[in-house]
Amino acid sequence: MSGGDVIVVGGGWAGLTAATRLVEAGATVTLLERSGNLGGRASSFRDADFGEWLDNGPHVFIGAYTAAMALLETWGAVDGLNFSDGDSIPFIYRGGREVRLKLTGGIGRIGAVAGLMSFRGMSVGDLLKTVRIVKNLLGMGDITPQHEPTVADFLSQYGVRQGDCGGFWDAVTVAVMNAPTGKAGLKPLLRAIKEGLLIGGRAARIGTPVEPFKQFYIDPASEYLTARTAAIRTGVQAKGLVVNGRDQIVGVETSGGRITSDKVILTVPPAGVLRLLPERHRQGEFFKRFENFEFSPITAVHISFDRPVLKRRFGFFPDSFTHWVFGRGEADGRGWSRVSTVTSHAPTRVEASNDDLVRWTLTDLKERLPAAEGAVVEHLRVVRTPTATVLLKPGSELIRPPASTPVKGLFLAGDWCGTGLPATIESAVRSAEEAVIRIFDK
Numbered sequence: 001m002s003g004g005d006v007i008v009v010g011g012g013w014a015g016l017t018a019a020t021r022l023v024e025a026g027a028t029v030t031l032l033e034r035s036g037n038l039g040g041r042a043s044s045f046r047d048a049d050f051g052e053w054l055d056n057g058p059h060v061f062i063g064a065y066t067a068a069m070a071l072l073e074t075w076g077a078v079d080g081l082n083f084s085d086g087d088s089i090p091f092i093y094r095g096g097r098e099v100r101l102k103l104t105g106g107i108g109r110i111g112a113v114a115g116l117m118s119f120r121g122m123s124v125g126d127l128l129k130t131v132r133i134v135k136n137l138l139g140m141g142d143i144t145p146q147h148e149p150t151v152a153d154f155l156s157q158y159g160v161r162q163g164d165c166g167g168f169w170d171a172v173t174v175a176v177m178n179a180p181t182g183k184a185g186l187k188p189l190l191r192a193i194k195e196g197l198l199i200g201g202r203a204a205r206i207g208t209p210v211e212p213f214k215q216f217y218i219d220p221a222s223e224y225l226t227a228r229t230a231a232i233r234t235g236v237q238a239k240g241l242v243v244n245g246r247d248q249i250v251g252v253e254t255s256g257g258r259i260t261s262d263k264v265i266l267t268v269p270p271a272g273v274l275r276l277l278p279e280r281h282r283q284g285e286f287f288k289r290f291e292n293f294e295f296s297p298i299t300a301v302h303i304s305f306d307r308p309v310l311k312r313r314f315g316f317f318p319d320s321f322t323h324w325v326f327g328r329g330e331a332d333g334r335g336w337s338r339v340s341t342v343t344s345h346a347p348t349r350v351e352a353s354n355d356d357l358v359r360w361t362l363t364d365l366k367e368r369l370p371a372a373e374g375a376v377v378e379h380l381r382v383v384r385t386p387t388a389t390v391l392l393k394p395g396s397e398l399i400r401p402p403a404s405t406p407v408k409g410l411f412l413a414g415d416w417c418g419t420g421l422p423a424t425i426e427s428a429v430r431s432a433e434e435a436v437i438r439i440f441d442k
């Protein structure tokens with residue numbers, strides 16, 4: 001069945017997914033992206049200093065990202081992900097001690113527990129407690145959003161506080177939820193743990209893109225779309241939605257004039273949706289609740305050293321300002337001299353200057369990667385994303401919207417929408433596929 005002409009606003013993962021699934025279904029798509037580049041919060045920029053493409057921040061993909069993987073297959077880009085080394089996470093402690101957390105001890109609950117049992121990053125007593133918590137989590141039924149605890153409240157039932165169990169729970173929560181245990185709601189974390197760990201095996205593996213996003217997925221996606229029935233218009237901003245008296249969408253006002261269509265998928269963040277709506281809809285119960293979303297920042301620091309400093313493709317730094325370190329591109333000789341770090345739920349500009357961030361990051365690298373001590377920094381770039389993801393607190397599921405809206409022909413997608421998942425690429429992709437399904441609903 002043909003979807004006719006559809007306007008997709010936003011060219012991040014959700015927008016590119018929607019456009020792809022729509023052209024496959026026979027629709028003609030106009031994709032509007034206000035920036036000069038596609039990719040949104042997972043985009044690349046050319047850095048003159050480094051002489052290379054850099055991403056706004058390194059991203060990890062989990063084997064359980066089934067929808068994102070299928071999409072990468074469609075674009076012919078799936079081979080751009082490297083899953084070698086992805087069976088375990090190297091936890092790197094001060095002094096360079098490395099302990100591996102096995103993710104693929106086998107299939108299902110037994111595999112998850114077996115993998116965890118081999119972890120040497122905490123005492124045997126803490127390990128047994130952690131295994132018991134994981135087992136209980138995996139056996140838990142659904143949590144109603146009205147009764148959702150924070151992760152910290154849930155852990156306190158087991159006597160686990162911040163920093164306990166070798167910082168394991170703090171690490172897992174900030175990595176998956178981009179929020180500390182005291183703020184993150186348990187519901188999306190539970191869903192992620194179940195999808196990743198309960199299935200086990202390949203679903204629990206971690207993959208990282210070898211090339212910057214532009215080469216990895218943005219160019220392939222854009223070639224796929226423009227070879228079919230999609231027109232991609234970058235540098236064109238949606239300015240407002242045109243809705244008629246019967247609450248039917250009839251078009252979008254843009255920086256380049258009005259485009260008419262009776263089907264629009266918005267993949268912009270919640271505040272962007274509110275800005276685009278006519279006043280009478282913005283004040284309605286369905287949309288007004290979007291004002292309640294809060295956000296959490298992520299900071300990335302890209303560094304080129306004069307020598308290899310990192311032996312692994314990626315590593316996790318427990319109990320540290322810096323959370324992850326990734327090698328950029330392929331290793332040169334004895335490891336990676338080009339690295340990128342990530343700090344989730346990072347301090348805002350008011351809390352810390354770029355100089356502070358750089359100082360803390362370099363201290364972490366020198367403390368945990370012995371080869372970084374004495375290495376000379378050749379290039380350095382800080383990228384701050386203040387609204388990196390929505391902060392999913394207890395009860396947030398009540399304000400995350402479904403794809404269909406009270407405005408006929410208007411659909412929503414984006415990582416912040418009501419997928420039940422943490423705000424990730426997989427959430428963005430699944431929400432967009434849901435929006436496309438709704439377009440074809442009678």
Ligand SMILES: Cc1cc2nc3c(=O)[nH]c(=O)nc-3n(C[C@H](O)[C@H](O)[C@H](O)COP(=O)(O)OP(=O)(O)OC[C@H]3O[C@@H](n4cnc5c(N)ncnc54)[C@H](O)[C@@H]3O)c2cc1C
Pocket residue numbers: 009010011012013014015032033034035038039040041042056057058059060061236237238239267268269272298299300385388389413414415416423424425426428
């Ligand atoms: C540094 C960082 C690290 C992350 N790490 C991970 C990770 O490891 N794994 C993971 O799964 N996720 C990670 N995430 C989250 C992931 O990037 C997001 O979940 C995903 O990119 C969201 O895609 P989206 O399409 O929903 O939104 P966006 O990428 O925000 O796309 C929205 C698009 O709409 C455009 N737009 C907005 N307003 C308008 C308008 N009026 N007109 C036209 N266009 C408009 C924007 O420019 C943007 O391109 C990370 C995020 C950041 C910032």
